[in-house]
Amino acid sequence: MIIDPWSSQNYDYDKLFDNFGISRFEEHLWKDFPSPPFFFKRGIVFGHRGFDAIKYSIKNSSPWALLTGLMPSGKMHFGHKIVIDQAIYYQKLGADINIAVADMEAYATRGYSLKEARKIAIEEYILNYIALGLKPCRIYFQSENHHVKDIAYLLSKKSNLSQVNAIYGFSGSTNMAHVFAPFIQTGDILHVQLEEYGGLRPTLVPVGVDQDPHIRFCRDLASANRLYSIIPQNGKIGIFVKIDENIKELLDEAEEVIKEEGEVVERKDGYKAIYAKVNDLYALDRKLAEVERKHDAYSFLLPSSTYHRFISGLDGNKMSSSRPQYALFLTDEKEQIKKKVMAAKTGGRISAEEQRKYGGEPEKCMIYELFTYGIVKNDEELKEIYEDCRSGKMLCGHCKKKAYELITEFLDELREKREQARDVINEYLP
Ligand code: TRP
Ligand code: SF4
DSSP states (O other), rough: OOOOOTTTTOHHHHHHHHHHHEOOOOGTTTTTTEEEEEEEESSSSEEETHHHHHHHHHHHOOEEEEEEEEEEOSHHHHHHHHHHHHHHHHHHHTTTEEOOOOOHHHHHHHHHOOHHHHIIIIIIHHHHHHHHHHOOOOEGGGGOOOOOOOOHHHHHOOOHHHHHHHHHHHOOOOOOHHHHHHHHHHHHHHHTSSSSOOSSSSSSEEEGGHHHHHHHHHHHHHHOOOSEEEEEEEEEEEEEEEEEHHHHHHHHHHHHHHHHHHHEEEEEGTTTTEEEEEEOOOHHHHHHHHHHHHOOOOOOOOOOOEEEEEOOTTSSSSSOOOGGGGGGGOOOOHHHHHHHHHHHOOOOOSSHHHHHHHHOOOOGGGGHIIIIISHHHHHHHHHHHHHHHHTTOOOHHHHHHHHHHHHHHHHHHHHHHHHHHHHGGTTTTO
């Protein structure tokens, strides 16, 4: 089984933990954050890799970056919104926000020219991001950033064809620009740790779970390019030099860093190893990566990621621009919304009488799902809807009307803000 980031799949979310080693996004990770947002409380963000580094940075008010990307293709729908909701939340917490426009990926995999991709990115995505409340931050185009492309090329030396085929299932006829897309995405994710963009620091990549192969690949490439490996074992930390040149010098330098952060337990030059006790593993990691950079290595801290569940389309399958009648777009007009909402799959019973008797099933209902994905903001209100549905007190006709009103109200406001966004878009673009 593989996850293919370029095709739409249905996911059995529970299997992703065991099959791919994604960790559960448990409550203790976020419950101390200021006003926890709906996508945490309602389980929409469900998985992560290495989020502890981000939690650590937030807790200690130390610098960290957020990098996510958008594929400029089709139109922006409610499923695309969740990642920007997250960026907006983290921006308020002080994250340095970076957004990649994947124009090269759109060229390689979707057949758009760079010019078309740029236009779609601005009109369909970036204006909406600003309208949704994203404050000035850095948005850039892959094709225009040579640091991104350099990292893609330089780090690619530590990977090979078998590895990418095993992850992505490429075949002999896959075009090479497509094969290179994951490397460019690695460039996106890691370049924010270059000196020019703020230096070595934890980086969070919030994405839909279809992007996990890219995250795994990026973390593999980052770790393959490190000169030290740092391995916690039995209460100690093992620090090993991975190369065969400058071993003594690298061990000496590691020893100095260790003394700043704790103590050396044992040094074994023959094993290219030092065992240590340190208080702050993150600080140790960062300082060792700095040492590596002095040796001209392409060293980066492993990026962290979070994964959100995809919102369903109104028929219960995946929401996607390729099935427009079942997707809710941020630019939909009232009439379209009415039609789509009225035709949506619900958890209602075959007759009003049955529904009053047995109650509805919000778990199976696309209208209820829309409510949970942010259309209803207040948790108490959401709970009330749930209970009124379950008990049969509320019927679907009434509920859909409510959904229609909330959605149109939200989109009317967004439309206005989108027009105002045109005046400030230059504060976001290079
Ligand atoms: N591949 C992503 C998509 O299909 C877009 C993307 C490009 C991205 N670079 C990124 C996402 C970096 C996260 C981080 O939507
Ligand atoms: Fe869905 Fe509302 Fe009908 Fe319940 S009453 S099944 S929540 S539309």
